[in-house]
Amino acid sequence: MDYNPVGSFISDNLISSDRPPVLSVAEAQAIEMSDIEHALSTVVDPEIPVLSARELGVLRDVEWQGDTLVTTITPTYSGCPAMGHFEDDIRVCLEKLGIPKIKVNTRLSPAWTSDWLSDDAKQKLRDYGIAPPMETTSSLKVLLGHAPEVSCPKCHSTEVREVSRHGSTACKALYQCDSCQEPFDYFKCI
């Protein structure tokens, strides 16, 4: 991964000569929503750079409210440190399009759930080496707190064990595969 967590932000924000001209409100509103969505698809989770904010379910809405383009985000976990990062990246991304007035709202309800991850997003997680949540939060096993069904993202074995309920970020737990011995992250089902 040639991912640099601060590089893009600094180069985009601090070198003012690189900044594109600011459009008028009318010009900005003429931009197709699909182009805006396309631009926003470059905003990715800093810890899981294979998923965009949209795919993760963090980016909920993008809409014009008067002369302001309002985007709404919701935190995965209350203390998720990536929220500030998402907000900065969304701003930078929309400023690049020349949009003059930008607002990023945080919405708490409905609360974020791993159920919002699409099958496509789950496959991307698996390819990246993170086991995706396989149940939905309404399944009986999850409600009763039983061990989740997890398979190793490398060899797909289900002979895995939980090493720790908490992983490298709030949204993940730590597992190890007993077949291929690979330690891996499991994206928790909440």
Add this chain to the structure above:
Amino acid sequence: MSDLTQQEALFTYTLRLADNALILGHRLSEWCGHGPFLEEDIGVINTALDLLGRCRMLYSYAGEVEGKGRDEDDLAFHRDEREFTNYLLMEQPKGDFAYTTIRQFYADVWNLHFYTELCNSKDETLAAIARKVVKECRYHFRHNAEWVKRLGDGTEESHQRMNDAIAEASRFVNEMFEMDEVDQVMVDAGVGVDLNVVKEKWIASVDQVFADATLQRPEPEYDRSGGRKGLHTEQLGFLLAEMQYVQRCHPGLQW
């Protein structure tokens, strides 16, 4: 009739929840780099992070309700000891890992049942925060309940340390279920939670886990109380001195 306006009561009510989350979260964060082993170090800090996120949502809302322009930072870093309204249990030093486990378990069970009830609040913001928080509370509860069982039903020493921790923490338990005027105004308005209901569920959950852990919940010999009135143990002052140091030296400083 109470002299408290609904707005005053809502401000205090929200502030108390925020203070509990902040102070407990800070105590947990003291384990950073000192956990018994790496995975649990990360686990404790993840929980602390959830608590920090929770207190930020609650402080922001409290500031909004108060309407005097105070934000989350003002409320967390520019209030004195006597203005803090957290329960005394939250401010006690982290002790050994047994004490941290018991304190966290007691708080987890309280939080789990409290925030489950608060999901039905007529106050939309509190209900939204509660629905967010309760998912994390379930996770914290399961995690710490396992530790209680493992240490309680572990070695002779771990069992003894858990018993010592329970004896130490017990005197702060009943404070968590006291109802005062603020609670009553909020319950009457359909906003707050009846702590008598929480208490019943708390006792049932703790007893269930303790049974598996071969531990017993003692009836406290005497109770300590006063946190919500700003009457704290000496521990809080030291905690605030460290936590608020930078903002007190450089008010308004931002990263």
